[in-house]
Amino acid sequence: MTVPILNASGCLDALVAPEVARSLDAFVTKTVTPLPREGNPPPRIAETEHGMLNSIGLQNPGVDGFLEHHLPKLASLEVPIWVSVGGFSAGDFAQVCSALDSCDDVATVELNLSCPNVEEAPETSAELVAAARGATSKVLYAKLSPATSDVAESARAVADAGADGLSLVNTIRGLQLDADTLRPQIANGPGGYSGPALRPIALACVYACAAAVDLPIVGMGGVTCGRDALDLVSAGASAVALGTLLFSDPEAPARVRAELEAEVRRRGQGFAAGLRGAAHGSTMSRPASAE
Amino acid sequence: MPGSGLVLGRARRERLQVGESETVGPYTLLRLERGSLDPGIPGQFFMLEAPGRVLPRPMSLCQAPPGELAFLIEPVGPGTRALCALEERDAIHVLGPLGNGFDLDVERPLLVAGGIGIAPMPYLSDALGSPPAILGFRSERHAEAAVLLTDAEVVVEPRLVTELLPEDPGDVLACGPEPMLEAIRALVPRTQLAWEAPMACGYGACYGCVVEVDGHYERLCIAGPVLREAA
Numbered sequence: 081m082t083v084p085i086l087n088a089s090g091c092l093d094a095l096v097a098p099e100v101a102r103s104l105d106a107f108v109t110k111t112v113t114p115l116p117r118e119g120n121p122p123p124r125i126a127e128t129e130h131g132m133l134n135s136i137g138l139q140n141p142g143v144d145g146f147l148e149h150h151l152p153k154l155a156s157l158e159v160p161i162w163v164s165v166g167g168f169s170a171g172d173f174a175q176v177c178s179a180l181d182s183c184d185d186v187a188t189v190e191l192n193l194s195c196p197n198v199e200e201a202p203e204t205s206a207e208l209v210a211a212a213r214g215a216t217s218k219v220l221y222a223k224l225s226p227a228t229s230d231v232a233e234s235a236r237a238v239a240d241a242g243a244d245g246l247s248l249v250n251t252i253r254g255l256q257l258d259a260d261t262l263r264p265q266i267a268n269g270p271g272g273y274s275g276p277a278l279r280p281i282a283l284a285c286v287y288a289c290a291a292a293v294d295l296p297i298v299g300m301g302g303v304t305c306g307r308d309a310l311d312l313v314s315a316g317a318s319a320v321a322l323g324t325l326l327f328s329d330p331e332a333p334a335r336v337r338a339e340l341e342a343e344v345r346r347r348g349q350g351f352a353a354g355l356r357g358a359a360h361g362s363t364m365s366r367p368a369s370a371e
Numbered sequence: 372m373p374g375s376g377l378v379l380g381r382a383r384r385e386r387l388q389v390g391e392s393e394t395v396g397p398y399t400l401l402r403l404e405r406g407s408l409d410p411g412i413p414g415q416f417f418m419l420e421a422p423g424r425v426l427p428r429p430m431s432l433c434q435a436p437p438g439e440l441a442f443l444i445e446p447v448g449p450g451t452r453a454l455c456a457l458e459e460r461d462a463i464h465v466l467g468p469l470g471n472g473f474d475l476d477v478e479r480p481l482l483v484a485g486g487i488g489i490a491p492m493p494y495l496s497d498a499l500g501s502p503p504a505i506l507g508f509r510s511e512r513h514a515e516a517a518v519l520l521t522d523a524e525v526v527v528e529p530r531l532v533t534e535l536l537p538e539d540p541g542d543v544l545a546c547g548p549e550p551m552l553e554a555i556r557a558l559v560p561r562t563q564l565a566w567e568a569p570m571a572c573g574y575g576a577c578y579g580c581v582v583e584v585d586g587h588y589e590r591l592c593i594a595g596p597v598l599r600e601a602a
């Protein structure tokens with residue numbers, strides 16, 4: 081089996097680093113909103129002992145700017161393009177999705193239902209997915225937050241609302257204080273926590289959602305090597321995305337792919353066949369594979 | 372995976388061996404074997420793996436002796452302390468050169484640096500044929516780093532570099548703390564200033580390093596770190 085390796089949204093600019101984008105099986109854009117956004121004031125990032133915090137605030141050119149200036153250049157990379165879509169209401173999600181619907185260069189739409197750094201839409205995730213579903217016939221992935229008491233319940237709700245797949249997980253809100261001033265290191269205060277610290281949380285979410293719904297899952301959160309990717313696939317992911325890792329290692333896609341293949345090979349043929357969901361033993365119905 | 376060949380513009384990523392490091396006042400001059408990396412243009416920077424940390428750290432190239440890349444590092448936190456603690460024959464991943472360096476096509480260059488802002492000056496001075504330079508430090512101990520730039524004028528706090536700026540300073544190429552750069556910008560019409568921001572990636576991937584340029588947030592790692600101004 082081959083496991084597609086993607087970037088996590090907001091963790092790579094394919095136009096600045098096309099060689100990195102070409103090393104992926106699909107490129108996921110930074111979240112696009114209806115209107116352009118300057119994003120949050122700096123400082124926007126802080127390293128922690130086992131991860132990092134960010135509060136970028138969805139800086140992006142807006143859907144019109146994206147379609148005019150970015151998408152044509154992205155298309156020339158000849159890597160499948162996933163567009164991450166965000167907004168502050170169901171209407172926003174529907175607006176961006178309908179603008180993307182007629183673009184042949186867009187392979188998949190990923191709905192960012194869970195950015196911890198901007199105001200949330202008043203609607204539920206399922207209502208946002210339903211609004212997007214009504215606006216596009218593209219393949220729709222719903223990206224969920226790990227910060228819910230029952231992520232499997234959210235997964236069932238977005239599946240019922242028409243999601244074709246899940247992206248698990250987004251960052252979780254965290255805070256770090258400056259050692260001298262005891263003030264938040266990030267201008268906006270808290271930020272989204274990503275990197276190795278998120279790994280067991282992401283793994284638990286993928287594990288719970290794979291058991292709950294029969295959808296392909298892009299697993300992400302703190303992946304640093306092939307073994308981490310293997311864990312996500314064993315928990316039920318059908319593809320793996322790299323986020324924070326790309327900041328320290330832009331060569332990670334090829335490395336993680338090779339390490340994952342070696343991990344699978346080492347465990348033998350029979351293992352590879354039942355790899356996806358192996359962590360569930362016989363309790364999980366075989367889920368659909370990613371396209 | 373040494374030299375596995377990622378190319379980002381002129382930047383490459385490679386695992387480089389640590390050579391003999393030196394102490395220069397409170398700073399460490401970290402020498403790395405150059406591998407196949409290009410030293411780049413003065414003012415450009417490299418992302419250095421900081422052992423045990425999640426993110427690499429941006430460092431300006433200080434000197435480029437044959438076969439080497441040398442970085443001057445001030446230990447201010449966990450990442451820079453880990454870099455200063457590297458020992459000979461350790462190896463770290465390095466990505467670079469990154470960003471925009473100084474424009475060397477200037478008529479009357481004057482180099483100005485404050486504190487660890489001296490880091491890019493030796494390489495810059497070599498490239499420009501040792502132009503005049505003014506260095507400011509916060510203590511006599513920090514001022515020991517002035518040995519890296521012969522014939523520079525040196526001030527120690529409470530005196531400030533701006534006190535030594537001539538009436539008509541020509542083209543000021545400067546690196547140092549933000550208040551120093553702001554003061555120079557207010558006094559001098561033609562400047563090239565090397566700014567700092569916290570950076571996670573150094574190659575435009577994270578949008579973490581933005582600074583305000585003409586009313587918009589621009590990523591300093593690709594728009595800078597050297598920003599030009601002409602009044």
Ligand SMILES: Cc1cc2nc3c(=O)[nH]c(=O)nc-3n(C[C@H](O)[C@H](O)[C@H](O)COP(=O)(O)OP(=O)(O)OC[C@H]3O[C@@H](n4cnc5c(N)ncnc54)[C@H](O)[C@@H]3O)c2cc1C
Nearest residue numbers: 416429430431443444445448449450451490567568569596
């Ligand atoms: C383009 C560029 C070139 C640089 N070149 C050099 C160099 O040649 N030599 C050198 O010693 N340092 C250089 N720096 C600064 C160096 O990267 C930071 O000091 C380092 O990342 C701090 O990491 P740390 O873990 O040691 O400390 P941290 O714990 O991350 O930071 C210590 C303190 O410094 C502040 N800080 C951290 N990073 C920055 C930053 N980039 N700008 C302003 N404040 C910051 C933090 O808020 C904190 O108060 C450069 C920075 C940039 C952006």
Ligand SMILES: Cc1cc2nc3c(=O)[nH]c(=O)nc-3n(C[C@H](O)[C@H](O)[C@H](O)COP(=O)(O)O)c2cc1C
Nearest residue numbers: 088089090111134192249250274275301302323324
């Ligand atoms: C700097 C930064 C920016 C991000 N921007 C976005 C974004 O625009 N949209 C989104 O859906 N997720 C965004 N994320 C979340 C990542 O896509 C990913 O879900 C998360 O970082 C967990 O993966 P990781 O631990 O491998 O980084 C961002 C993460 C980081 C670190």
Ligand code: FES
Nearest residue numbers: 573575577578592
């Ligand atoms: S440091 Fe990541 S975009 Fe500049």
